[in-house]
Amino acid sequence: MVPGAALVEPPDLNTATPKELTVQLTAVQKEVMISGKKVLAETYNGSLVGPTLHVVPGQRVTLKLANHLGTSTNLHYHGMHLSPKGSADNIDLSVKPGQIQTYHLDIPANQEPGTYWYHDHEMCDGNGRPMPGMTMSPAPAKSPAPANVRCNGTESQIGAGLSGTIIVGDSRETLPPAYRGITAHTLALKDTQISSSSSIVYPDGVLEPAEPTVRLVNGQYQPTLTMKAGETQLWRIANEGYAIAYDLQLDGGTFTVVNQDGIPAAAPARAKHLLMPPGRRFDVLVTAGATGSTWLRTLAHKTGPDPFNGAGDEYPDTPLMKVNVQKDSGNAGPAATAGRPGMATSPQITGPLPGSHPDLSKEPIARSRSIVLNDDRGNNFWINGKLFDHTKPTFAEPATLGTVEEWTLTNKAQQNHPFHLHVAPFQVLSVNGVAQPHADYMDGVSVPHAVNGKPGKVVIRIRFTDFTGKWFFHCHITGHEDTGMMGYLNVIAAR
Ligand SMILES: [Cu+2]
Incomplete structure (x- = not known):
């Protein structure tokens, strides 16, 4: 894999935001290019990082999931406030190979602006078959899985590529006016374990969280993001992997957390590092310093006392994305206090931000x-x-x-x-x-x-x-x- 290419955003599934929206995700095995290396993956619409779904509060989204895999699959809309029943965020649905399931997602009017994600949530029994109790789709409801339907499970399917980003509204609009026009980037974190035959599709792939793995940003190996000196950007960072945790650091800089898991912050705060277990999302402000370059990295991290004996995993310090800071040739926005080369301290934002949730600590408990x-x-x-x-x-x-x-x-x-x-x-x-x-x-x-x-x-x-x-x-x-x-x-x- 060749590092250093310019960061590319995941493809957009849609850009318009009409009141009613119909989109399609096709789950399909496909060879994808990961920074110059051809790898067999499971994809949505051919992309290792599934296309980004943009939705707005109050919208009715019709999402067709076409299953072109050889196994059953389904979808979960992680973090979204949706009904778990019917054809909404219902993970009891299991979509057979060759079938299309239509999901009806009524985005609540009060769904907070922020970063969410979608992924396979297929539940199997211990024998590679859909779990008893799953509703095979399309109807008849509660029909047992046909004898020939294989089920690989969530680990295998997210690990092979089946996840992508959902962006609700625009969290920049919850910020003070000076930050509403800044540049935003989506950074989808996924790691990939590639077998000797260049496959991440289980069982050919080597899906084992304790094994060495290649960490990717937007499906790229160590891409480069360019900022202007003194510029502040919003980064939407999502851990869309199947297992590993990240402990992110922006060398020389800080993150101002303005939104976590899609919820605007009640008390935005600067952080030197961001611990991101699987599924975590952060919308953060970052500020470039003077011209130079630096790295977004994940620090060495252990999830248990004895990683080689089933007591946690251990992940090494790994650079994820290079940040090149170039001379400012125009308006770099607020907080343009170019100092050290690379990154600077991110802005302090005063909360609570609109859409933040109230403190439950004094509420009566049922x-x-x-x-x-x-x-x-x-x-x-x-x-x-x-x-x-x-x-x-x-x-x-x-x-x-x-x-x-x-x-x-x-x-x-x-x-x-x-x-x-x-x-x-x-x-x-x-x-x-x-x-x-x-x-x-x-x-x-x-x-x-x-x-x-x-x-x-x-x-x-x-x-x-x-x-x-x-x-x-x-x-x-x-x-x-x-x-x-x-x-x-x-x-x-x-x-
Ligand atoms: Cu666990």
Whole structure:
């Protein structure tokens, strides 16, 4: 692979924003070029990073998923506030090879502007078949999977390429006026493990989070992004990979986090690095310094105490993208305080930004729940001592719309497990007993591993505003999700 090419944005699926929108994603195996190397991947519309879907609040989106793969597949709209039922964000649907599933997505009028993503969320049994309880699409509903339908699962399919970005509105409009016209870039982070026969398609590929992997930005190996001296840009960064965590650093500079997981920040803050478990998105402001060059990198990161014995993974310090800062030949926007070569300190923005969510820490709690994550450092990953069962909710008692609940997430395992909740974001109150300031909501949180037998603990609060049905939650290391670390809660209307 040849590094250094100019950064290219993922292709756009659409640009116009009419009230009603029809788009198509075709899931298909295809040879793609990764910085000069030809690799067999699973793609949407032929692109290793799926095309970016642009939507606006209040829009009705008709999305046709055409399955040209040899296996079943489906779609999840990660972070979006959509119904988990019918033909909306319903991961119980399973699309057979050769079929088209039409999803109807009513983007809520109050869906926050920000960065989201879509990806395969196919659930298989242990024998490479769609899991009992999946609704084979198209109807008849609840039809059993035909005997010849193979199911590879989420890890294999995201790992082979099946994910892409959703941008709701434009988060720049939540910023002070001086920042509304700045340049924005999408940076989709994916890594790829390429087999000796140049395939990332499982089982030919070598999908194992602990193995060395090639980190890509927008499907490119170490591309170059060019900025003007003193210029401030908005970067929409999304971890669209199947397993690995990133710990991003912009050498010499800082990130100002203005939006996390699609939710505008209540308290925007500068960060020297951004920890990004699988599924995390950040919209950040970055500011170039004087002419020169620097790197966006992921720092060395460990997700458990003993990475070579099933207790976490270990990732090396890896440069991801070069940033070239060139002489300013015009208006570089606000904060043009060119100092050091490369990156400078990003702006301080005062919150709360419009669209940020209120503090739930003083709200009355309708119910408390306990979710215990554990694994056998091998192939079994449990929630509350059970492997995922598609036909049984994790809790007998449903949640009720209009209420706030407090969940304690306990991790007894020897590795971090990034917990993700469908349908709505949550507020993190504490991590290992340390109270967290009300800065951002999120739809995923890394629950830290146990230390000396003491489990990791994260306390979250969720407001159930709307959408009855099955609210799924799971570890977003997709191999863990595929092998049991998933559950769901029934949400019902107020009686
Ligand atoms: Cu996990």
